[in-house]
Amino acid sequence: MADVARAAGVSSATVSYVLSGKRPVAPETRAAVEEAIAELSFTVNVTARSLRTGRSSLVALIVPDIVNPFYAQLAATLQEELRERGLHVVVCNTRARRDEEQTLLAEAVQQRFAGVIITPFRLKPRDFAPIVDAGIPVVVSADVSFGPMDLVTPDARAATRRALEQVAAAQRRRIAMIAGPRDATGGDPRLEHLRALALQLGMALPHDMVVRGEHTREAGAAGFAELMSRRHRPDALFCGNDVIAVGAMEKAHELGFDIPGDVALIGHDDASFASLVRPRLTTIRYPAAEVARAAAQLLTERLDGRKVHKTVRVKAEFVARASV
Amino acid sequence: MADVARAAGVSSATVSYVLSGKRPVAPETRAAVEEAIAELSFTVNVTARSLRTGRSSLVALIVPDIVNPFYAQLAATLQEELRERGLHVVVCNTRARRDEEQTLLAEAVQQRFAGVIITPFRLKPRDFAPIVDAGIPVVVSADVSFGPMDLVTPDARAATRRALEQVAAAQRRRIAMIAGPRDATGGDPRLEHLRALALQLGMALPHDMVVRGEHTREAGAAGFAELMSRRHRPDALFCGNDVIAVGAMEKAHELGFDIPGDVALIGHDDASFASLVRPRLTTIRYPAAEVARAAAQLLTERLDGRKVHKTVRVKAEFVARASV
DNA sequence: GTGAAAGCGCTAACAG
DNA sequence: CTGTTAGCGCTTTCAC
Numbered sequence: 001m002a003d004v005a006r007a008a009g010v011s012s013a014t015v016s017y018v019l020s021g022k023r024p025v026a027p028e029t030r031a032a033v034e035e036a037i038a039e040l041s042f043t044v045n046v047t048a049r050s051l052r053t054g055r056s057s058l059v060a061l062i063v064p065d066i067v068n069p070f071y072a073q074l075a076a077t078l079q080e081e082l083r084e085r086g087l088h089v090v091v092c093n094t095r096a097r098r099d100e101e102q103t104l105l106a107e108a109v110q111q112r113f114a115g116v117i118i119t120p121f122r123l124k125p126r127d128f129a130p131i132v133d134a135g136i137p138v139v140v141s142a143d144v145s146f147g148p149m150d151l152v153t154p155d156a157r158a159a160t161r162r163a164l165e166q167v168a169a170a171q172r173r174r175i176a177m178i179a180g181p182r183d184a185t186g187g188d189p190r191l192e193h194l195r196a197l198a199l200q201l202g203m204a205l206p207h208d209m210v211v212r213g214e215h216t217r218e219a220g221a222a223g224f225a226e227l228m229s230r231r232h233r234p235d236a237l238f239c240g241n242d243v244i245a246v247g248a249m250e251k252a253h254e255l256g257f258d259i260p261g262d263v264a265l266i267g268h269d270d271a272s273f274a275s276l277v278r279p280r281l282t283t284i285r286y287p288a289a290e291v292a293r294a295a296a297q298l299l300t301e302r303l304d305g306r307k308v309h310k311t312v313r314v315k316a317e318f319v320a321r322a323s324v
Numbered sequence: 325m326a327d328v329a330r331a332a333g334v335s336s337a338t339v340s341y342v343l344s345g346k347r348p349v350a351p352e353t354r355a356a357v358e359e360a361i362a363e364l365s366f367t368v369n370v371t372a373r374s375l376r377t378g379r380s381s382l383v384a385l386i387v388p389d390i391v392n393p394f395y396a397q398l399a400a401t402l403q404e405e406l407r408e409r410g411l412h413v414v415v416c417n418t419r420a421r422r423d424e425e426q427t428l429l430a431e432a433v434q435q436r437f438a439g440v441i442i443t444p445f446r447l448k449p450r451d452f453a454p455i456v457d458a459g460i461p462v463v464v465s466a467d468v469s470f471g472p473m474d475l476v477t478p479d480a481r482a483a484t485r486r487a488l489e490q491v492a493a494a495q496r497r498r499i500a501m502i503a504g505p506r507d508a509t510g511g512d513p514r515l516e517h518l519r520a521l522a523l524q525l526g527m528a529l530p531h532d533m534v535v536r537g538e539h540t541r542e543a544g545a546a547g548f549a550e551l552m553s554r555r556h557r558p559d560a561l562f563c564g565n566d567v568i569a570v571g572a573m574e575k576a577h578e579l580g581f582d583i584p585g586d587v588a589l590i591g592h593d594d595a596s597f598a599s600l601v602r603p604r605l606t607t608i609r610y611p612a613a614e615v616a617r618a619a620a621q622l623l624t625e626r627l628d629g630r631k632v633h634k635t636v637r638v639k640a641e642f643v644a645r646a647s648v
Numbered sequence: 649g650t651g652a653a654a655g656c657g658c659t660a661a662c663a664g
Numbered sequence: 665c666t667g668t669t670a671g672c673g674c675t676t677t678c679a680c
Contacts, residue, residue: 011666022659044658046436047436047657051369051371051375051658051674052659058412066400066403067397069391076389112369276600277600334651336675337652337653338650340674348649350650353649371672372674653677656673662667663667
């Protein structure tokens with residue numbers, strides 16, 4: 001920048017102001033500076049800028065499983081949205097482990113990230129105290145609140161209700177669920193949600209019709225095998241997400257159960273493979289791209305100075321395919 | 325750091341040396357410093373360090389499509405590997421567009437990234453000149469070389485041969501391929517490779533049996549429809565990657581073709597959904613995790629001072645499933 | 649074994 | 665409308 005200033009016959013402050021536009025610069029001065037910049041193919045040193053201003057251009061995206069297409073899509077859209085505003089996305093995969101979630105959060109503080117967008121899995125609300133105290137804007141994408149931070153959360157009421165209605169219309173009454181692990185934060189709100197709505201519709205989701213496991217195909221397979229070995233088998237099976245659901249579906253094929261003949265299967269998220277499996281998976285779609293846009297919006301508002309925290313609800317949608 | 329120095333009654337230089345271990349420090353001094361660090365819960369300012377040393381801890385991963393599970397897995401493993409060495413992965417999605425690839429590469433220079441790991445799609449070798457000149461280590465993950473840089477590349481000879489042999493054993497002779505777009509760099513080496521091997525085995529892959537398109541389900545569907553509308557239909561169809569292949573498979577269902585009865589289908593990569601579709605997709609597996617580990621290794625070697633460029637070959641593997 | 653001090657490249661007062 | 669200058673927090677040479 002000193003070189004540019006010398007070449008243009010101005011001070012380095014002027015070069016800085018030409019770049020940032022934070023104060024008016026005479027047209028001919030600006031022209032001279034821009035020419036010098038082009039001539040020397042100068043680019044600002046972002047590190048020096050960060051050091052001086054105290055804010056970096058890095059945003060951490062912390063998710064349980066980047067290989068899950070839902071999160072991959074989230075990352076892709078987020079990256080696109082934030083790049084327009086000069087921000088970069090650092091992807092952090094926690095593999096749903098609490099220690100990694102904690103480490104990553106701590107590292108975001110240490111690295112002075114500009115912001116964090118996170119889907120917590122086993123974190124507790126109090127784990128967020130250090131990062132909030134550090135003044136780093138945090139957007140949580142989750143079913144429940146984790147404290148005084150921006151939140152993007154699904155509105156799945158209508159979609160879940162429609163799913164249950166369709167199940168009921170098919171004369172299915174024995175509802176079951178393969179939920180997330182018991183020690184996940186909130187103990188899987190999707191389960192509580194489903195149970196409450198089922199009750200409203202005069203159906204029940206008894207505790208012995210719920211099995212739990214990680215958000216993996218293996219857990220889905222194991223859960224399916226367990227539920228179908230019960231004396232009273234379910235005839236409609238909800239899953240915590242689509243990864244679990246396809247695990248269950250694979251197990252169904254293996255054990256010779258027909259879907260939806262023997263049991264209907266309903267997933268969550270509409271991950272890209274949901275429409276590829278056979279039968280096509282009926283699911284409660286949570287639009288990753290929209291979630292990403294909402295999160296990007298909330299984050300930039302915060303960076304622009306908004307003080308109070310906000311919650312954005314993103315509508316989930318029932319996608320009827322062949323598995324019900 | 326000044327605070328820590330004051331609390332420990334030493335100079336900030338000593339604190340720095342305690343942290344870096346770059347020069348011996350007396351045990352009791354070290355203890356005092358470490359206590360002060362813990363007391364004040366001090367963490368180094370990475371930005372200041374970067375400015376001073378001239379190297380950041382950021383590595384850009386530039387890929388055509390992060391939603392493709394192959395690249396998602398690559399990102400996940402890479403992130404894991406590099407985090408151990410204090411490096412962070414910034415994910416950059418190009419959507420297979422040349423302009424975005426160029427922008428991202430330029431940005432890596434401007435941001436003074438520590439390194440870049442890239443799967444180029446439409447870039448030309450000369451596009452790499454600026455970043456190489458800037459002294460930023462680049463690892464290319466591709467089928468062909470892009471110049472004097474580290475390269476991770478598949479060794480798919482044996483796997484492709486086995487695929488062709490199995491096709492031949494099933495008395496199939498009319499081979500076709502849905503390849504990548506004509507303007508992709510190198511014009512899809514997988515096609516050239518397949519053609520050469522087919523020739524060796526006494527089979528042919530004539531030009532009119534090749535259609536081209538993006539690496540998308542839509543392109544796969546369109547390609548399948550076109551090939552199957554020919555007077556002489558293929559009975560074995562190779563695809564540039566698994567995304568194309570499932571697109572083709574969907575179209576086959578739609579048009580009432582049986583796979584593998586009417587036509588065998590062979591993908592590339594073994595993306596996670598390949599084993600989920602029906603019939604399960606036979607594919608030439610390119611192990612993303614292994615590629616990531618190789619790339620991480622090459623990159624860190626470079627950062628540690630290796631001057632000459634190296635090439636690592638990662639063996640591809642034929643995965644026989646139900647679609648052949 | 650330790651300290652003093654220069655300086656990485658930039659931004660934002662402050663001064664004109 | 666433009667320039668001067670003081671740091672941001674760290675690493676590293678030089679001196680002791």
